[in-house]
Amino acid sequence: MAVAGIRSYVQRPPEGDYAAIVIGSGMSGLTCAALMAREGQRALVLERHYTAGGFTHVFRRGDYEWDVGIHYIGEVHRPESLLASVFRYLTDDKLEWADMGEVYDRIVFGDERFELHAGVDAFSRHLCEQFPSAADRRAIDRYVRLIRETSRAYRSYAMEKALPAPVSRLAGGLLRRRFLRFGGRTTRDVLDGLTDNPKLKGVLTGQYGDYGLPPGQSAFGMHALLAGHYMRGAAFPVGGSSRIAETIAAVIDSAGGVILTKAEVERILIEKSTAVGVKMTDGRELRAPLVISSAGVANTFGRLIARDDRERLGLAGLQDRVDPSWAHVGLYLGFRQTAEELGLQKANYWIYPEGGFDHDANVRAYLADPEREFPVVYISFPSAKDPDWESRYPGRATIDVITLAPYEWFARWEGTRWHRRGQDYEAFKQRLTDRLLDVLYRYEPQLRGKLDHCEMSTPLSTRHFVNYSRGEIYGLAHSPQRFAQRFLRPKTPVRRLWLTGQDITTAGIAGAAASGLLTLSAVRGKDYFRRFA
Numbered sequence: 292m293a294v295a296g297i298r299s300y301v302q303r304p305p306e307g308d309y310a311a312i313v314i315g316s317g318m319s320g321l322t323c324a325a326l327m328a329r330e331g332q333r334a335l336v337l338e339r340h341y342t343a344g345g346f347t348h349v350f351r352r353g354d355y356e357w358d359v360g361i362h363y364i365g366e367v368h369r370p371e372s373l374l375a376s377v378f379r380y381l382t383d384d385k386l387e388w389a390d391m392g393e394v395y396d397r398i399v400f401g402d403e404r405f406e407l408h409a410g411v412d413a414f415s416r417h418l419c420e421q422f423p424s425a426a427d428r429r430a431i432d433r434y435v436r437l438i439r440e441t442s443r444a445y446r447s448y449a450m451e452k453a454l455p456a457p458v459s460r461l462a463g464g465l466l467r468r469r470f471l472r473f474g475g476r477t478t479r480d481v482l483d484g485l486t487d488n489p490k491l492k493g494v495l496t497g498q499y500g501d502y503g504l505p506p507g508q509s510a511f512g513m514h515a516l517l518a519g520h521y522m523r524g525a526a527f528p529v530g531g532s533s534r535i536a537e538t539i540a541a542v543i544d545s546a547g548g549v550i551l552t553k554a555e556v557e558r559i560l561i562e563k564s565t566a567v568g569v570k571m572t573d574g575r576e577l578r579a580p581l582v583i584s585s586a587g588v589a590n591t592f593g594r595l596i597a598r599d600d601r602e603r604l605g606l607a608g609l610q611d612r613v614d615p616s617w618a619h620v621g622l623y624l625g626f627r628q629t630a631e632e633l634g635l636q637k638a639n640y641w642i643y644p645e646g647g648f649d650h651d652a653n654v655r656a657y658l659a660d661p662e663r664e665f666p667v668v669y670i671s672f673p674s675a676k677d678p679d680w681e682s683r684y685p686g687r688a689t690i691d692v693i694t695l696a697p698y699e700w701f702a703r704w705e706g707t708r709w710h711r712r713g714q715d716y717e718a719f720k721q722r723l724t725d726r727l728l729d730v731l732y733r734y735e736p737q738l739r740g741k742l743d744h745c746e747m748s749t750p751l752s753t754r755h756f757v758n759y760s761r762g763e764i765y766g767l768a769h770s771p772q773r774f775a776q777r778f779l780r781p782k783t784p785v786r787r788l789w790l791t792g793q794d795i796t797t798a799g800i801a802g803a804a805a806s807g808l809l810t811l812s813a814v815r816g817k818d819y820f821r822r823f824a
């Protein structure tokens with residue numbers, strides 16, 4: 292079905308002049324292009340995948356559709372929030388959100404269950420019911436306050452990234468300090484200072500899969516932003532994740548801009564020290580006065596800039612200063628009954644080993660022996676969350692099951708092609724599939740015998756479709772080292788080349804949208820956040 296503002300590069304290459312070339316059509320690239328469109332400027336968004344949206348894209352098989360990188364988003368369902376206001380602006384108020392209700396996450400350790408309730412008071416109250424001792428209640432109270440303070444301090448930390456170099460040199464340290472005080476330490480370190488109760492720590496960090504690093508390795512800053520983002524509940528796009536790119540594309544289109552799919556950039560063209568355009572993989576050169584890359588720091592500095600330019604401009608090795616995030620496997624399941632008939636709820640599951648409150652220890656054991664219990668299994672019920680689902684896919688339900696899986700386990704099939712990776716690859720996937728299904732059936736036993744479609748994505752799928760060469764689930768790892776880096780900002784040493792995307796802010800739709808605002812703020816020298824505050 293044709294969608295206004297999205298078309299194939301192969302069928303019709305771009306025409307005319309554009310104010311900017313944006314590499315990648317993920318949430319961040321779309322944000323930049325739509326902000327420009329709102330100011331009457333034509334942006335050309337180049338996307339290598341056959342579909343637009345980056346991790347907001349969906350894929351379809353017969354009677355089913357699955358969202359790849361969106362399961363729930365915080366804040367958007369609260370009309371007064373900054374994020375809701377940003378989305379209204381980017382989509383011309385054409386995107387609706389379905390509130391997930393009171394419980395958004397269920398955290399499970401074997402048979403022990405905890406629920407995260409929407410609303411700061413409800414969140415604390417329900418946790419305190421399960422952790423009633425005075426010491427635990429005090430720790431929960433201090434935890435919630437610390438989440439709020441660290442999240443608030445992020446604003447000036449992030450805005451510093453948009454400042455011109457001389458101002459940043461003068462005031463940068465001060466603007467970053469408040470966030471880094473707790474945000475720059477590991478999550479484990481900060482929580483150790485709040486409580487000695489391992490179970491409470493395990494529950495409070497039970498969403499760590501949302502940023503992909505266990506407490507001993509993750510920055511508390513990322514944890515605080517994530518926990519704070521969801522603390523007032525979460526929502527799902529009505530009509531599925533593809534509605535995000537569709538509604539934003541219409542805004543880009545209204546100013547004469549376009550998103551071209553199957554349009555892979557091979558090189559950023561640099562003359563002296565200025566970016567002048569891009570060279571496509573078919574050899575065509577496209578020029579524009581501004582180039583914005585949302586393809587990730589590793590791609591942009593490591594692959595899209597020619598080696599000579601990299602070395603000449605001091606970019607060599609920059610991307611190696613922070614490790615890539617982990618990779619994942621995803622199980623996409625389809626059932627020939629509705630979510631209601633199957634008794635599926637909206638709230639996600641985070642499933643951990645029985646008594647396995649030490650997430651770092653679980654991860655270590657799993658990395659040493661893949662047959663050990665999964666350190667985390669995430670389960671989402673998209674068809675239960677989307678009120679429009681039944682009108683599009685009547686009588687069907689879908690479930691996503693995800694666990695972490697290091698890229699190294701799959702590296703030996705790197706040279707093979709999608710769908711033709713061989714018997715041993717299929718057997719490895721089947722083993723993981725069977726084990727993940729066992730976990731699902733343990734918690735939703737009524738599903739046994741009802742599975743109609745089952746498909747697994749691996750880190751090689753992430754590499755193939757979204758161009759993360761190590762199958763990274765969230766770009767660069769959200770470690771304390773990452774938050775210490777000053778080069779993760781929109782401005783690059785190359786004139787007229789700007790970065791955007793989750794790597795310069797944080798993973799998540801909110802992080803990616805914020806990166807778009809940040810990039811335009813840096814490019815234009817004005818605060819785009821102010822408009823929505």
Ligand SMILES: Cc1cc2nc3c(=O)[nH]c(=O)nc-3n(C[C@H](O)[C@H](O)[C@H](O)COP(=O)(O)OP(=O)(O)OC[C@H]3O[C@@H](n4cnc5c(N)ncnc54)[C@H](O)[C@@H]3O)c2cc1C
Nearest residue numbers: 315317318319339345346360362363556792793799800803
């Ligand atoms: C499994 C999973 C679940 C997630 N769940 C959630 C969730 O529930 N809630 C939430 O808020 N966030 C979630 N996220 C995170 C969120 O989806 C991402 O952080 C966000 O979408 C990243 O946006 P981005 O624009 O920075 O990058 P991307 O979406 O990765 O976009 C970058 C784009 O650049 C394109 N590209 C790369 N190289 C080139 C090239 N050479 N030429 C042209 N195009 C190129 C890629 O194909 C891609 O489309 C999830 C992510 C994953 C992987």
